[in-house]
Amino acid sequence: MAAASIKFLKKPKIGIIAGIIALVAITSYFGYTQIYTKTALLAAVERKNETLMAEIDSLKKEFEELKNQDQIKINKDLTTEINNIQKTYKQSISVYEDLTDLKAISKDTKKLDDLYALAISILANRDYSQATDKLNELAKNIADEKAKVTVASAPATANVPQNNTPPGSGYSRQTVNSDTGSFVVSIVAADLGSTKVIVDTASDSDCSNNCPVLPLATYVSRSGAFAGVNGTYFCPAEYPSCAGKTGTFDLLVMNKNKTYFNSGNNVYSNNPIVVFQSGSMRFIGSGSGWGRDTGVDGVLMNYPLLVNGGNVSFGGDDDPKKGSKGNRSFVANKGSIGYIGVVHSATVAEAARVLKTMGMENALNLDDGGSTALWSGGYKVGPGRNLPNVILFVKK
Template sequence: MIARAASALLVASWLVVGPTPAAQAAPATATCTSSVGPGIPPPAGLAAGVPGFHAQWYGQSGYPTLCPGERSTATVAYYNSGSRGWVNGRMGEVAYLGTWGPEPGQDQVTPLGGDGTNGSPATGWPRYNRIAIQPAPYVGPSQVAWFQFTIQAPVQAGSYRLYLRPLVEGATWLEDFGVFWLVTVLNADGTPPSPPAPPVLGTGYGFQNVATARGTFGVHLVKERLADVTVKTLTANTTECLNNCPAKPLAQYAAETNAYAGMNGTYLCPPDYAACAGKVNSYDYAVYNSTLRRWLNYNALNGQNGLLAFNGTTTSVYRRSFVYFQQQTPVTAAITNYPLLLQNGAVISSEAEQSASQLAKGTKGAIGVDGTYVYLVIATNANVTDLAYVMQALGARDGLNLDGGGTAAMWIGGSYKVGPGRLLPNAIVLTKP
């Protein structure tokens, strides 16, 4: 189990140190042996005192490999980054972990645990779709709660995922950091399960488990031929804006352009960040408004950020946007952000320049191209470098990091696949003839 000094660590009296198979585990064959992988450490930096109810993922125990029917204890820590405490036993203030999508889906039943109702196994969860309750009577701002729950391996060998998200019951879901448990169930003789089918890389939307040299990541992907869609970059503001800037849901951008699909754009300064007082919904990146046919935040082009540009179906990419600024060519859509992830198929090394939030695991967004296809991507439980390897594994040749976390949004065919997340000052959409 991971550990880290904090202002307070709140743990129930029954907390077990590290994920271990429970004593009541179902008997396994003599040749089947379970194991637990290494824990995932906490992020380097944490926000604090955000108005209202908020949470920051703080770390978790490792992924288990189990024999059929065996049980294991899992631990995940969340830091209370909001201004309000979590109060056990009080509706509208008590914190739980709930089941989340894509596997099994929001508030859906899972074969990995539950309370014995709705077809779930009885593993001691508060409800079939509530994985755990806060382990202490009160979790104050800037305190850490270590949630614990029991997972039971299904009898069928294979790879299973349990996505979870914290919530304050009766009030709101808290931030989605793409947290999940990967549970590998061995065959009865202890041999590994058959490998999962390779990802489907056709066009349209799909959720895939993408294997990379840095691990396997759950990925929401919209992939379309550049010849079949028009890529548009859009802004809510029509003039330069520094504070209280216009912003709108991704679905509104799509409706206004009759778009087929879209996702969030650059990093922004959201209203729920104390540091953003005086610059709410502003963004420090140059974006070409395809409808207005001009740049917003034009001066930001002369900077160190990455740039992905489109001129119809022709694409160009720059690790540093000032190179384009010095010798500009026509574009129909373009967006800057930091960092560039891929160039000519190679991962760009940028960790030395990344922020703490970029180095931390969470939900990350990106756009990529390969000369034939455009890729809109939201990866779960990844950091920015992981995201670069995901883009490479998907087949993109060039890729640019976008915003993620609480801003992450992906929309296609009239509904959200991720989000809606925050209101957006800019977005990317795909239109079809």
């Protein structure tokens, strides 16, 4: 009985031990499997991160290449080149227009024409720096030649009587000795009590391109005037920069038919105007202060105002055209006497001082250069190019 009991007890113990061993083995297996799986996952994540980092590095390199070779750098290069083209093109147009003005007073421009052709050839090869240098050289040569021709063609002061007092009526050519030098002045005087001052225009209304222009003599004839002078600045057909707006003038004008031109463009304009009314001329420093009164005989805007209240009102600015020697047209008054005329071979600032010396109370600068024209029984200066508007003296 005892032996049988022992055998019976041993069998369960062996089973339990075997079960424990099996459980440990299974637990170890699954634990190892979990550890292995986690390790494998971590390794996979690390490999993926490494791959992503490599891709990011590759994208960075591609972006840097694009910056240097394509989008950003090329766009910047294109922007720089476009700016160079625009700057040099504008300069070439300005120089060409100066050369055109010179041709109006000088026939000997072949060397300057050749230099301009060379500058354009260099510009076509995209050598903007050298083209700019050549254009600067040409601009200086044109200015020097213009000054030389202007002085040579101006009436010699030695041959023109000296008189600082303007005429009381009619036409006079006289030398005026001012504090800035001696200058010849061609001038027409008219008593505003017996003279009507009008503005005549080639166009009947506002015009935006290919606007009509006429010689000063034609205006004088058709209006029955005894004297006249060129009017506002305008865009001549021979200027490349005037393409699409030839013959236009952006300044305020009221003509003899009581028609206002460019009214909308000059609501806030600070440019001065002269108003012609019965018995007087009224000079206003800013056109924005003028309405659109049609009860006057004429209105004309231009710049700069040379003399205001007997004092010089323009001493010069940074515009090289105003600072070069040339024939300077003007309209002025001294009391009840109206004047139109030309100061020869003067800068705009010099013309202002000359007119002050003559005792003018007010004076307004008009267009000049190739547009300069003065009529009194015939051309006294000019005829110059055809004009879109003029100032005329007509007997009442």
